[in-house]
Amino acid sequence: MSVIAIVGAGHVGVVYAAGLAELGHQIQVVDIDERRIAGLREGRIWFYEPGLPELLERGLKRRRITFTTSYADGLRRARFVFVCVPTPSTADGSLDDSYLRAAFARIRAEAGRPAPIVVNKSTVPVGTGDIAEGIFDDGRFAVVSNPEFLAEGRAVEDFFHPARVVIGTHDRTAGELVAALYAPLRAPIVLTDPVTAEFSKLAANGFLAMKISFANTISKIAEGIGADGEGLAKALSLDPRIGAGHLRPGLGYGGSCLPKDLAAIASLARRFAGSADLFGAVDRVNREQRLRVVEMLTDRFGTVAGRRIAVLGLAFKANTDDVRESPALAIARQLADLHARVAVYDPVVNGQLHPDLAKDLIRSRSAVAAARNADALIVATDWPEFSALDLGSLRRAMKGDLLVDGRGAFDATSVRRAGFELFSFVAPARTRPAPVGVSAA
Ligand code: UGA
Numbered sequence: 367m368s369v370i371a372i373v374g375a376g377h378v379g380v381v382y383a384a385g386l387a388e389l390g391h392q393i394q395v396v397d398i399d400e401r402r403i404a405g406l407r408e409g410r411i412w413f414y415e416p417g418l419p420e421l422l423e424r425g426l427k428r429r430r431i432t433f434t435t436s437y438a439d440g441l442r443r444a445r446f447v448f449v450c451v452p453t454p455s456t457a458d459g460s461l462d463d464s465y466l467r468a469a470f471a472r473i474r475a476e477a478g479r480p481a482p483i484v485v486n487k488s489t490v491p492v493g494t495g496d497i498a499e500g501i502f503d504d505g506r507f508a509v510v511s512n513p514e515f516l517a518e519g520r521a522v523e524d525f526f527h528p529a530r531v532v533i534g535t536h537d538r539t540a541g542e543l544v545a546a547l548y549a550p551l552r553a554p555i556v557l558t559d560p561v562t563a564e565f566s567k568l569a570a571n572g573f574l575a576m577k578i579s580f581a582n583t584i585s586k587i588a589e590g591i592g593a594d595g596e597g598l599a600k601a602l603s604l605d606p607r608i609g610a611g612h613l614r615p616g617l618g619y620g621g622s623c624l625p626k627d628l629a630a631i632a633s634l635a636r637r638f639a640g641s642a643d644l645f646g647a648v649d650r651v652n653r654e655q656r657l658r659v660v661e662m663l664t665d666r667f668g669t670v671a672g673r674r675i676a677v678l679g680l681a682f683k684a685n686t687d688d689v690r691e692s693p694a695l696a697i698a699r700q701l702a703d704l705h706a707r708v709a710v711y712d713p714v715v716n717g718q719l720h721p722d723l724a725k726d727l728i729r730s731r732s733a734v735a736a737a738r739n740a741d742a743l744i745v746a747t748d749w750p751e752f753s754a755l756d757l758g759s760l761r762r763a764m765k766g767d768l769l770v771d772g773r774g775a776f777d778a779t780s781v782r783r784a785g786f787e788l789f790s791f792v793a794p795a796r797t798r799p800a801p802v803g804v805s806a807a
Pocket of ligand 1: 489519574611612614619620621622623683
């Protein structure tokens with residue numbers, strides 16, 4: 367058992383606090399936000415993450431987690447300090463490391479002796495390992511870069527079953543001590559230098575973004591040539607060199623991570639690879655995906671002004687209440703700007719909308735309520751509950767018959783059988799039988 371301080375009670379910090387407590391450690395979380403800390407002491411988490419409230423409660427009941435706004439209290443007797451503060455994008459796409467520098471400076475000023483090993487989990491501008499070593503320059507601290515690969519909505523699962531753990535440091539002993547914390551998770555460990563560890567996070571997110579834009583482009587081609595999008599995805603994903611993840615075509619990626627890290631990697635590519643063409647194309651394809659919906663509705667109706675359009679889902683993906691860079695919000699915004707009456711429903715997103723947008727939307731209490739009298743319905747987030755909706759009830763509630771399935775929620779045949787005209791991002795399956803040797807499963 368180790369005493370571990372965690373600086374930053376955000377998405378990553380709280381998941382690590384609850385997860386490391388479950389592994390038997392004593393956790394001390396520090397955050398400067400008093401309200402956040404007061405809520406967390408009572409087990410109230412300020413964001414939606416499945417399984418996390420239960421895990422946190424277990425840690426609190428076993429008295430393995432404390433929350434404080436005092437660095438001195440949080441760092442007391444800590445063997446490790448995990449730094450989990452935000453690193454937002456700046457205007458040129460690079461990452462803003464000011465919160466990180468401030469946290470490092472407070473840790474240096476307030477840590478006792480012996481000093482804790484500083485474990486940086488924040489996504490950082492590549493080279494921040496060196497910056498950290500510059501700040502922690504009095505010989506007391508070892509610094510380790512340990513990027514997090516948690517995906518929102520499945521962060522608890524990702525914590526306990528990581529695909530890999532990357533540890534970057536110039537201090538081998540410290541690296542091995544951090545690696546030992548993860549030993550119970552039985553994940554492959556990559557022990558490397560800080561810059562490699564930091565860049566591995568950006569490169570992974572850049573690749574995931576590229577895969578999604580690839581899938582979206584391929585799906586358009588498939589539609590043009592009459593290939594079946596689902597069969598195609600299956601054929602691709604069975605190749606272990608390609609892999610199944612992040613190949614789902616749809617409205618494209620959003621969230622705080624992929625867009626931000628793509629911008630950061632593009633900024634590095636401009637400086638060190640001669641051009642950022644590859645990442646520029648990934649971003650362009652992604653933006654065009656969401657525009658296609660509005661263009662299609664405009665083509666279809668002549669104008670969307672005065673039309674009621676239902677948007678199901680506001681979160682950037684299922685199982686989160688995060689709306690940052692959400693394709694759903696971008697579409698709702700565009701439609702409202704074109705004077706459509708936009709009725710929205712999301713199972714968990716509540717007060718998170720900017721007031722300027724919220725005032726232009728009709729908030730509905732259910733999917734069917736949003737669909738009532740609508741001319742068209744857009745499935746914008748892949749919430750599982752949308753796939754389970756009764757298509758007949760939706761269709762009867764609506765005035766029009768257009769369904770835009772932006773997330774592959776429904777099977778095309780059932781949608782058409784319910785009387786809808788379907789606009790989908792997955793190229794439709796042909797009706798002729800599958801060729802011999804290809805299983806439909
Ligand atoms: C991503 C990475 O997956 C994590 O490994 C990483 O730790 C995290 O960023 C981060 O940098 O902190 P996240 O943004 O939570 O996680 O979500 P993803 O599951 O990667 O999805 C990102 C976006 O891609 C979503 O908008 C999703 O709807 C979209 N997506 C995903 C697709 O359009 N198609 C797919 O096949 C998969």
